[in-house]
Amino acid sequence: MGDMLLSKQQLQEAADSAALATATALANGTIQTSQAEAFAQNFVAGQMANYLQSGTDIKDTTSVSVQTTTSGKSTSYQVTVSPSYDLTVNPLMQAVGFKTQHLSTSGTTVGGHSQTQGSISMFLALDKSGSMGDPTATVMTESYTYKCNPHLNQNGKTTIYDTCTGTRTRYYTKIEALKLAAGNLFDQLNSADPNAEYVRTGAVSYDLVEYTASKLAWGTTAVTSYVNALQSGGGTNSSGAVNTAYTSLTAKNAAGNDAEDAAHQQKTGQVPKKYIVFMTDGDNNNDSSGGRSYDTATKKTCDDAKSKGIEIYTIAFMAPAGGQALLHYCASDDAHYFQAEKMEDLLAAFQAIGAKASAQLTRLTN
Numbered sequence: 001m002g003d004m005l006l007s008k009q010q011l012q013e014a015a016d017s018a019a020l021a022t023a024t025a026l027a028n029g030t031i032q033t034s035q036a037e038a039f040a041q042n043f044v045a046g047q048m049a050n051y052l053q054s055g056t057d058i059k060d061t062t063s064v065s066v067q068t069t070t071s072g073k074s075t076s077y078q079v080t081v082s083p084s085y086d087l088t089v090n091p092l093m094q095a096v097g098f099k100t101q102h103l104s105t106s107g108t109t110v111g112g113h114s115q116t117q118g119s120i121s122m123f124l125a126l127d128k129s130g131s132m133g134d135p136t137a138t139v140m141t142e143s144y145t146y147k148c149n150p151h152l153n154q155n156g157k158t159t160i161y162d163t164c165t166g167t168r169t170r171y172y173t174k175i176e177a178l179k180l181a182a183g184n185l186f187d188q189l190n191s192a193d194p195n196a197e198y199v200r201t202g203a204v205s206y207d208l209v210e211y212t213a214s215k216l217a218w219g220t221t222a223v224t225s226y227v228n229a230l231q232s233g234g235g236t237n238s239s240g241a242v243n244t245a246y247t248s249l250t251a252k253n254a255a256g257n258d259a260e261d262a263a264h265q266q267k268t269g270q271v272p273k274k275y276i277v278f279m280t281d282g283d284n285n286n287d288s289s290g291g292r293s294y295d296t297a298t299k300k301t302c303d304d305a306k307s308k309g310i311e312i313y314t315i316a317f318m319a320p321a322g323g324q325a326l327l328h329y330c331a332s333d334d335a336h337y338f339q340a341e342k343m344e345d346l347l348a349a350f351q352a353i354g355a356k357a358s359a360q361l362t363r364l365t366n
Helices: 002-028 033-048 091-095 174-192 221-228 239-250 259-268 292-307 321-330 343-361
Strands: 062-071 074-088 100-104 107-117 120-127 135-152 159-173 199-206 214-218 273-280 311-317 337-340 362-365
Touching: 002 033, 002 062, 002 074, 002 100, 002 107, 033 062, 033 074, 120 174, 120 221, 120 239, 120 343, 135 174, 135 343, 159 174, 174 199, 174 221, 174 311, 174 343, 199 221, 199 239, 199 259, 214 221, 214 239, 214 259, 239 273, 239 292, 273 321, 273 343, 292 311, 292 321, 311 321, 311 343, 321 337, 337 343
Parallel strands: 120 199, 120 273, 273 311, 311 337
Antiparallel strands: 062 074, 074 100, 074 107, 107 362, 135 159, 199 214
């Protein structure tokens, strides 16, 4: 009887441990619900491996139930693990007619996670200078139409042509690479905030002058259209655009309060995390000191933004040493600075920024 009680205790401990481990794995996203049964059965088998008699396969006799409950942004998993097996009894019990004793038990655990949504405001300051029209080293294939198959019309007097479609290769320009990279960033933000309730974005472009900005707005629709319409041309002066990004994120409303904070608080009750994304492929130029006064003004704005708690991501895209130095200075730290020497690096940089910003939007707590 003592052996039977010990075996029952061992089985109960295995069931409880398996239920807890499975619920935790589901909550952490380590496994999906479709994998929960096998996960729990393997866990029970591992726990009982030193106690089972040879030839006993407890996996086949372990049932697993998972009930998922979702409420708002919280998900809980109730996992019940019910193992059983036939224990060969001791000789004394066999002498009175018992060969085996069926043991069964059940363990239940509830685990889960809640998803809390953060808020962000992001402003992009993007270089559209003439060098952004230069080719990268990345080849693209595009379709085009051309006249083909010349033949006479029905009157036999005029030569007419069919329209054919072909493909050809060319290099992506820097501005095309920027549009793709920014688009990927916006897609990530949209995935994290599909209803445009927690993300506000804006953008400004510049060459030697800054251009009319896309003001901060909910979601990414306006800023996507703005970036996709950019055309390369002109010199380079980042000072005005970076200042516009900063002042847009710190502007006051009529009541004298931070306008971005107020916009988010009215919608979600939250104070947003603020970001500037600053990209250039060049070196400030065309002032009396070869662009250095523009550097000084840009650095001053970056200092002001950092003092206000704004995170600054910078991307030097195939930029010379001067541009790299400026962007390295403006970045919040080394982890916020990206040196992209080819198009693939630019895509990766924007992807990384999108991932970090999206992580701010969605946080899991177990």
